[in-house]
Amino acid sequence: MEKRFSEMTKEELEQALIKFKEGAMKKHQAGFFSEAAILEQKFYTAKSYLMNPEDFYPETAYTVIGYEQPFKITYLNGIMAWGVFKDQEEEVAFPISRLQAVE
Template sequence: MERRYSDMSIEELRREIGELTDKARKAEQMGMVNEYAVYERKIIMAKSYMLNPADFKPGEEYQIDGDPAHNFRIVYMNGTFAWGYRLNDQGEKVSEEEEEALPISMLGKKMN
């Protein structure tokens, strides 16, 4: 039975990320796009558990890894997820959605 990331130590998470990276690489080489995407998401989640959610505060704005055209403003935190919305270069909301959740490992450089 697989253990939850929240129950793993930092070293166990690093080992898990290494194994997932190998599996993702193999899936990509074999052209298994969906399987590759699953491993990439698992890596993102495992990396989130290596960060301290207390370092991310509501009202702060961050770059989004993988989305250089937008920043992310946090409205509130829930565990390893930052809830908020994407902003364009002019600081305007990009989506009509109320909020979306991003794993904190997807947040890059703090903007403000």
């Protein structure tokens, strides 16, 4: 049975990142886009455990990797940032590793 990301050491998480990134590239090249997307999501979730959630601030706008519109954080729950996109009301969540500061 595999460990949870929250139970892994930094080295184990870094190995998992490599595995997920390589797996996603192979699945994408083979045309298995759904499976590639799942591995990419696992990559971002694992990567979030190497980051500090305290570096992300509610009521601040960020760019979400793979999306065009700014994303404003409402609140954080562990490694997940909950918030809304500009001009939308529905709240969604992303792993903090998918967020980048708006420049």
